[in-house]
Amino acid sequence: MVGDLSLATTIAAETVADAAAGDGAALARIVGAYHDDMARVAFVICADQDLAQDAVQAAWPQAWRKLKTLRDPERLRPWLVSVAANEARQLMRRQRRHVVVDLAVADLGSVRQDPGADPAFLDLAVALRRLSPEDRTLLALRYVADVDATEIGRVLGMSASGVRSRLSRLVARLRSELEDA
Amino acid sequence: MPDSTFEARLASQLGAYAQGGVRPIDRYAIAEATIAAGSRGGLGGRLGHLLWPSGTRLSPRIVLVLFALLALAVALWIVGHQHPGIPLGRIAWVKDGDVWVAQTDGGEPVKLIDDRFADFPFVHWLPDGRLAVARRGGMMIVDLASGQTRDIRDPDLNPGPANLTQWSPDGSTYAYEYGGENVAAGIRIVDVATGERREIQLAAIDRGDFVANLHWSPDGRWFMGTRNGVVLIDAATGDMRQVLRTEFTDYAWSPDSERIAYSAVSPIGARRIAVIDRQGRPVADMAVSGPGPEWGSFQNLPDLKPAWSPDGQWIAFRGTPGLTIARPDGSDRRDLVTGPVAWFEWAADSSGLSFVSTASMAADAGELDWIGLDGRDAQPLGPSGIGAYDMLGRPASRPLEPLPSPIVTPGGSLAAAEPTGIATPAPAAPAQPGASWRGLAFTTPAHDGDCVEVNVVEFTTQTRSPVADADCHASWVPPLSPDGSHVIIARYTEQSGITDPQILDLRTGARTALHIEGLVWAYWSPLGHWLAYGAGAQAGVVSADGSRHVDLTSTPSCQGSACGSWHGATWSPDERRIVVPTADRLLVGDGDATGLHPMTDPSTDLSRGYPGGYPWESWSWAPGGEQFAFERDDGIWVADAEGRNAHLLVPATYGGLSPGDWAPDGGRLLVSHADLSGAKEILVYDTAGGSMRKLADVPADDPNGVGSGPVRWSPDGRWVAIPYGGHVDLVAADGSRTIRLDHATSLAWSPDGRFLALVWGGDGSNGRIDVAAADGSGRHQVIQLDGPVIDVAWLPKG
Numbered sequence: 015m016v017g018d019l020s021l022a023t024t025i026a027a028e029t030v031a032d033a034a035a036g037d038g039a040a041l042a043r044i045v046g047a048y049h050d051d052m053a054r055v056a057f058v059i060c061a062d063q064d065l066a067q068d069a070v071q072a073a074w075p076q077a078w079r080k081l082k083t084l085r086d087p088e089r090l091r092p093w094l095v096s097v098a099a100n101e102a103r104q105l106m107r108r109q110r111r112h113v114v115v116d117l118a119v120a121d122l123g124s125v126r127q128d129p130g131a132d133p134a135f136l137d138l139a140v141a142l143r144r145l146s147p148e149d150r151t152l153l154a155l156r157y158v159a160d161v162d163a164t165e166i167g168r169v170l171g172m173s174a175s176g177v178r179s180r181l182s183r184l185v186a187r188l189r190s191e192l193e194d195a
Numbered sequence: 196m197p198d199s200t201f202e203a204r205l206a207s208q209l210g211a212y213a214q215g216g217v218r219p220i221d222r223y224a225i226a227e228a229t230i231a232a233g234s235r236g237g238l239g240g241r242l243g244h245l246l247w248p249s250g251t252r253l254s255p256r257i258v259l260v261l262f263a264l265l266a267l268a269v270a271l272w273i274v275g276h277q278h279p280g281i282p283l284g285r286i287a288w289v290k291d292g293d294v295w296v297a298q299t300d301g302g303e304p305v306k307l308i309d310d311r312f313a314d315f316p317f318v319h320w321l322p323d324g325r326l327a328v329a330r331r332g333g334m335m336i337v338d339l340a341s342g343q344t345r346d347i348r349d350p351d352l353n354p355g356p357a358n359l360t361q362w363s364p365d366g367s368t369y370a371y372e373y374g375g376e377n378v379a380a381g382i383r384i385v386d387v388a389t390g391e392r393r394e395i396q397l398a399a400i401d402r403g404d405f406v407a408n409l410h411w412s413p414d415g416r417w418f419m420g421t422r423n424g425v426v427l428i429d430a431a432t433g434d435m436r437q438v439l440r441t442e443f444t445d446y447a448w449s450p451d452s453e454r455i456a457y458s459a460v461s462p463i464g465a466r467r468i469a470v471i472d473r474q475g476r477p478v479a480d481m482a483v484s485g486p487g488p489e490w491g492s493f494q495n496l497p498d499l500k501p502a503w504s505p506d507g508q509w510i511a512f513r514g515t516p517g518l519t520i521a522r523p524d525g526s527d528r529r530d531l532v533t534g535p536v537a538w539f540e541w542a543a544d545s546s547g548l549s550f551v552s553t554a555s556m557a558a559d560a561g562e563l564d565w566i567g568l569d570g571r572d573a574q575p576l577g578p579s580g581i582g583a584y585d586m587l588g589r590p591a592s593r594p595l596e597p598l599p600s601p602i603v604t605p606g607g608s609l610a611a612a613e614p615t616g617i618a619t620p621a622p623a624a625p626a627q628p629g630a631s632w633r634g635l636a637f638t639t640p641a642h643d644g645d646c647v648e649v650n651v652v653e654f655t656t657q658t659r660s661p662v663a664d665a666d667c668h669a670s671w672v673p674p675l676s677p678d679g680s681h682v683i684i685a686r687y688t689e690q691s692g693i694t695d696p697q698i699l700d701l702r703t704g705a706r707t708a709l710h711i712e713g714l715v716w717a718y719w720s721p722l723g724h725w726l727a728y729g730a731g732a733q734a735g736v737v738s739a740d741g742s743r744h745v746d747l748t749s750t751p752s753c754q755g756s757a758c759g760s761w762h763g764a765t766w767s768p769d770e771r772r773i774v775v776p777t778a779d780r781l782l783v784g785d786g787d788a789t790g791l792h793p794m795t796d797p798s799t800d801l802s803r804g805y806p807g808g809y810p811w812e813s814w815s816w817a818p819g820g821e822q823f824a825f826e827r828d829d830g831i832w833v834a835d836a837e838g839r840n841a842h843l844l845v846p847a848t849y850g851g852l853s854p855g856d857w858a859p860d861g862g863r864l865l866v867s868h869a870d871l872s873g874a875k876e877i878l879v880y881d882t883a884g885g886s887m888r889k890l891a892d893v894p895a896d897d898p899n900g901v902g903s904g905p906v907r908w909s910p911d912g913r914w915v916a917i918p919y920g921g922h923v924d925l926v927a928a929d930g931s932r933t934i935r936l937d938h939a940t941s942l943a944w945s946p947d948g949r950f951l952a953l954v955w956g957g958d959g960s961n962g963r964i965d966v967a968a969a970d971g972s973g974r975h976q977v978i979q980l981d982g983p984v985i986d987v988a989w990l991p992k993g
Binding site: 034038039041042043045046047050053054055056057058060063066071075076078084099138139140142151154157158174179182185186188189192193 | 201202205206208210212214215216217218220222223225226227229230527587611716718946
């Protein structure tokens with residue numbers, strides 16, 4: 015069960031190879047297909063549109079440099095959103111040094127939905143704020159990007175069962191907070 | 196992944212919320228920028244990213260200029276010569292935020308300080324041979340001979356991109372200018388030995404104004420600075436007078452502190468080197484040929500960079516292009532190099548100069564060369580080493596692989612580790628754990644990964660047998676106890692969730708019903724005597740034999756909603772102490788969950804590093820349960836079990852240090868540090884000696900990688916197992932040895948520390964479990980499976 019995603023988009027292996035070789039048009043096709051997914055994941059982690067864009071901006075060159083080593087183009091999408099998630103997570107860690115980002119609530123105006131139309135939406139933003147970037151990464155990868163537990167484990171250095179366990183706890187926590195709100 | 200009404204709603208709401216991150220994009224522009232940034236290499240992209248605050252953009256040109264400034268942080272110091280003209284000694288330089296040291300011929304390169312998040316570190320050799328590293332927030336003094344380092348915490352120190360820190364000639368003090376809108380201008384002088392700070396007020400400067408580019412005179416009596424020209428400041432009194440009112444670009448004291456050489460560019464682009472005495476009276480004036488700056492362009496504005504020879508007999512300066520020397524009175528001018536020169540430095544005996552030659556002024560890469568005063572003896576320094584120099588920090592001729600010795604960690608301590616190579620285990624007779632251990636319990640996925648199946652393989656038969664009659668166990672409940680004696684079994688269906696949870700004693704076959712409705716998660720205590728769980732709104736602990744059951748959410752200290760099912764208990768490694776995190780504080784008590792009370796010591800408000808956030812995400816108990824380590828943005832802290840007496844254990848000049856497991860002896864702590872790319876360093880910190888050494892680098896973002904697993908100590912504390920990339924590196928805790936075990940994705944030590952169980956399931960289909968001796972020798976297969984292995988534990992006999 016996932017949110018609004020471009021799951022149907024597929025990129026041919028030749029396009030990936032061309033992009034890795036420096037074909038700008040091929041890379042543009044990949045950007046067009048997956049940039050929004052990366053931005054969504056980064057936004058859930060950063061809860062700030064500018065930071066999310068910075069994270070995705072930093073993720074693309076990193077991903078492109080390693081694109082030629084990607085053996086399985088089927089993994090392109092989860093891998094790209096994972097790279098963006100890692101960038102967002104690292105960005106949040108660095109950001110923490112200097113200023114505690116006022117998450118989510120202040121940014122609701124940038125969300126396309128009208129938060130006033132759904133009080134639960136505001137509650138979700140507040141609940142997310144209480145989570146660590148790592149936990150927000152878990153939620154974003156699983157429920158926004160539909161990345162499976164094994165893939166998430168690769169990103170976060172956890173076992174698949176550890177990912178499932180932590181997700182279950184997170185869901186339990188959010189259920190308690192959102193249903194009590 | 197189980198579905199439910201709440202999960203479906205959560206996914207839907209998260210998806211809608213995430214739309215807030217989507218902006219209209221020009222995919223072609225992003226692709227073009229990606230290829231351009233990616234082609235420049237890692238540093239450009241990363242530095243550019245670091246330099247771009249949220250919502251702002253700097254032009255690539257400015258970023259390139261900053262790159263050049265970073266590259267100009269190269270500091271060369273030559274302390275002797277092997278034969279006439281060839282300097283020996285050491286060279287220090289900064290690359291990508293890291294500090295490197297090598298012989299001047301490029302040999303023995305060592306990454307001295309690994310600090311990718313550092314804000315423009317600068318290096319400076321002190322007269323006694325120690326290396327000073329100025330970074331934001333402090334100065335580090337490194338004695339390469341003894342391996343000793345010292346940190347001088349100086350919160351106001353910020354070298355910035357142009358190193359504004361000045362050293363006294365004897366290396367006993369450093370100085371920098373301060374001032375601003377609300378602070379009167381002055382010069383702060385810091386004593387290296389004592390850390391004592393002294394300030395010189397610049398009374399002649401209005402508040403909000405400042406003096407820039409301080410240069411300390413070699414005799415220590417004066418500062419030269421820039422303010423509407425060049426000013427001279429008495430280092431004792433702060434009295435200031437103007438000695439030059441012309442436009443200039445750079446300047447340098449003569450060794451006797453009597454004269455000042457400066458470079459200047461006229462409004463029409465004419466360039467010259469001039470010398471004045473300390474009173475500002477002209478001594479010499481030399482025109483410099485070559486093109487002037489292009490208006491509006493940074494590219495053709497290399498500083499002439501006048502530099503006195505140590506004996507005061509020569510002034511060297513760059514041309515556009517070229518490298519020239521002349522006597523201080525302007526006579527005996529010699530053009531030593533005609534091509535572009537990115538950097539140069541005098542030899543200590545004034546016999547010549549080392550310099551970086553580049554193919555063009557805009558070139559990324561160059562070579563470190565040497566030339567004598569007569570223009571002869573020109574030769575590259577170390578063609579196989581850092582003779583290749585890269586303005587963007589990329590070695591051009593061969594990679595500068597970091598050596599593990601010596602390494603100064605972000606915490607500022609130095610460990611003299613021996614070089615560690617990767618070895619494979621020596622052939623040995625198959626390890627025979629069967630005399631001490633019955634076999635292994637392991638779990639495999641079932642029903643498309645929604646469930647797990649628990650199995651046992653006996654060492655005697657090497658056959659697989661399921662241990663429970665349940666068809667499907669919840670996959671998110673790690674079922675095996677650490678000692679392999681118990682397993683959680685339960686049934687799971689999409690309709691009913693987890694039902695009928697029980698603890699099964701694998702030794703006796705006895706089952707203990709848990710009587711927990713709506714179990715969501717569970718995990719074992721470190722020794723397997725307890726189980727923590729969450730169920731509905733309830734969280735609790737239950738003993739492995741089912742005899743004790745404590746509902747944590749009903750304890751008085753929890754006070755209602757502060758405790759919830761997401762808050763699991765955490766035991767100290769010996770299970771004597773327990774901590775229960777709540778929404779806003781920690782409860783601490785005995786291992787059986789009695790005596791719970793909040794940590795309330797206000798003097799150690801451990802959550803202050805994370806206002807409004809997540810104070811307890813990363814922490815680690817010491818084995819005895821007397822203290823625990825936790826992460827804050829300024830490093831790793833340690834507090835006692837009551838949350839009192841918190842102190843900084845491992846300072847960090849950046850975030851990203853996380854505490855890992857304590858060694859069984861309690862004297863060492865694993866520390867991980869993730870860099871910008873997500874790659875990790877695994878370090879071990881000696882809590883007694885205060886030193887830290889790096890054990891391994893764990894790469895990130897490998898698109899085909901098997902991933903990394905938890906880093907663990909061996910039970911005897913001699914080894915650290917680091918799983919990543921489809922192999923496990925067994926690294927000796929003293930850093931002396933690394934053994935690579937291929938085809939292994941995770942590892943389980945036998946509790947007696949004598950054997951390893953190695954799991955291979957990296958390709959997702961063909962699981963295999965091997966056993967080996969503790970050093971990886973004698974490895975042999977126990978069982979081959981047609982599916983992956985999730986978890987493994989040792990089964991005791993009896």
